[in-house]
Amino acid sequence: MGVNVVKRLLMGNEAIAFGAMKAGVNVVTGYPGTPSTEVLETIAKNNPGDIYVEWSVNEKVAMEIAAGAAYAGARTLVTMKQVGLNVASDPLMSLSYIGVKGGMVVLVADDPGPFSSQTEQDTRHFAKFSNLPVFDPTSPEEAFEMIQSAFELSEIVELPVFLRPTTRVCHACSTIEVPDERTKHVAEGFIKDPKWVIFPGLSYRKHIHIEGLQDKISEIFSSLKYNSVTGSGKKGIAASGIAYSYVQDVLSELNVNIKLFKVGTPYPLPKTLAENFISDLDEVLVVEELDPVVEEGLIELTAKTAGKPIVYGKKSGNLPCAGDYTFELVKSAIMKFVGLTCNTPEAELIKPSLPVRPPVLCAGCPHRGSFYAVKMAMRKNKAVFTGDIGCYTLGNAKPLDMVDTCLCMGAGITIAQGLQHVEPDTKHIAFIGDSTFFHTGIPGIINAVYNNTNVTVAILDNSTTAMTGHQPHPGTGKTMMGSISEKIDIFNLVKACGVKHVVKANPFDLKESVPVIQEAVNFEGPSVIIFEGPCIALFKPSKTYTVKEECISCRKCITEIGCPAISMKDGKAYIEPSLCYGCDLCAQICPIDAIGGKNK
């Protein structure tokens, strides 16, 4: 019987998941982060039953669990977004010395733009930094193939291997043929050996070993199909990732024949192939998003060829060093490079002013109530509000304007402590979500207790990891294997950390929560308020609110809380029924009780 092949429309992240399953992955761990999240979710959803899948509490934990399983010979995959790798960098750097037995793929999704990230950092640098090879797919169909090659390579060189897609690959769909056969990979088990224990003497020997491996990997890469040289001429273009697909579209539109180097493995650069590419060339244009990794690799090679060919790219100012690349941007760079003049664009009609749409907290979001209650409670105080990573970062938008700082996961609690040491007379209130609290918030709480720092932490517990699409976490007890574990109780956990003043508050009851907040803030020493209210995505609204005829058009319901369901229509406030969740916040703010709810 032949293998059944089905053509499917798969998102890049789904393609990676199916590729990993085809390669016989045994253990999958990760922490949610856009644009990487759907990889792990897809494996969990399509789990034939013999793959262990978990959302770990953070990326460091996820990396270590995947490493442990790979020590025992399992094929393992760990998934995260680029900033997650910063958290996991401690185990990663040592793991490159220790190595693995079973194939281990580190899936890190980069976010040029950025669309949903705090930095535009380039994971290919981490590959270089840790001496670990990296695959950089151009399309979902290539990512599907690459992850299978990555597992094979990992077992050949006994090192973790990176797969680094970017947003435009992760969130693009493509037509992919998925055979329903899987490689069966059986883990041999852990075999005791001094090689698993990192010590300075071993590190020195391993450092020499891993440096020596780089040339071997580069040679393997030169013969892989992901790297290729086509075309001819004195000018050449090297491109990688999604940018390669823009180059293809531009070249077919311009109808130019040029020597083209597709780079599917930016580190280590496939040297033999790269040398073949640059031989006979006068000039090279490198097209890659984020940092000039391929560009620097080629420049390094030209050191041996007396600076020939000349390499153009980001360093020469031909292409920008930041942001998401586009067809237009790549087209104009290529036209300039090949000596074609751009047509001056025809005169454009003047666009009418278009509405600006920054992302906002959803109508009915419990965070709006929590922020507004704290704002009310602190009206007469000098206060600084430190924020964190999640939907609630959107609390910085007007009119709430309740996020004064945001740095990285878990930093709200600790930045508040730093500020407090400099300005002890100011009230410092840190906001953190439930999943972020479990991720890296807990050490900050313990630190505040240990050092008796007078800050207040507002934990916004909406019972999910909302921003990334509602993943479960330790507080929900739900696991990716479909079982229910002991729920970690935030209240008791904070108590156990030694916080003396811990209270719960209802985000949708201003009258009740304002004095509760004031008491917590005025408490001498660290205090914690837990705002409990589920994310609106977790339930169907039972009520919807409407504005009565009596509305005096004071616009307070708009200017105070900025709910996206409320706008002015024919001179009066109007609530869009399809958006309203009946949270009651606007009704509590209306000075004349003109807003009322009715059951849906």
Added chain:
Amino acid sequence: MNYDILIAGVGGQGTILASRLLATAALDAGFFTRTSETIGMAQRGGCVVSHVRIGNEASPIIPPKHTDLLIGFEPGEAARNIGSLSANGICIVNTRPIMPVTASLGNMSYEVESIYEYIKLKVAAAIFVDAYSLAEEAGSVKTINVVLLGVATATGHLPLSRETIERVIAENVPKRYMDLNSKAFKLGFESQNK
């Protein structure tokens, strides 16, 4: 054959499902298909665009002036993306605006009339349709996406048959919403054949 569809709207309007349904229908009809979507932070009420590329193109993103069909789920978002239309491209505009909080707060204006004028000047074949009311008539304003697919099918411009699209909708929406969605599709389709 290459056919490029751009779907523009506001996070929460169901643009992703619309693009998946179109892409799946194209795949069913035997075309190689790519899409690109906005997923993540912008989904919270921000501007979202989905690209559906039918035919064998390298990149999932439609280059400027290549779009054959622009489906604007909202007038301002249609206008924002009008530059992507090709010379013969057509455009469908849902006439129900979504007022962003920035406009309600009075920091930014949002004049729908001037936006319509602009779209009409730019596109000879612009179709304006109150998809919100049609979706409401179908039973839920959440079916705006399917109403607009009905409108798009009725133009006769898509390289896909009504049967294929209706079958794909039936196969991909939850059973309990089947009747709702088929009514929404029909209302959208018939709005163009009156």
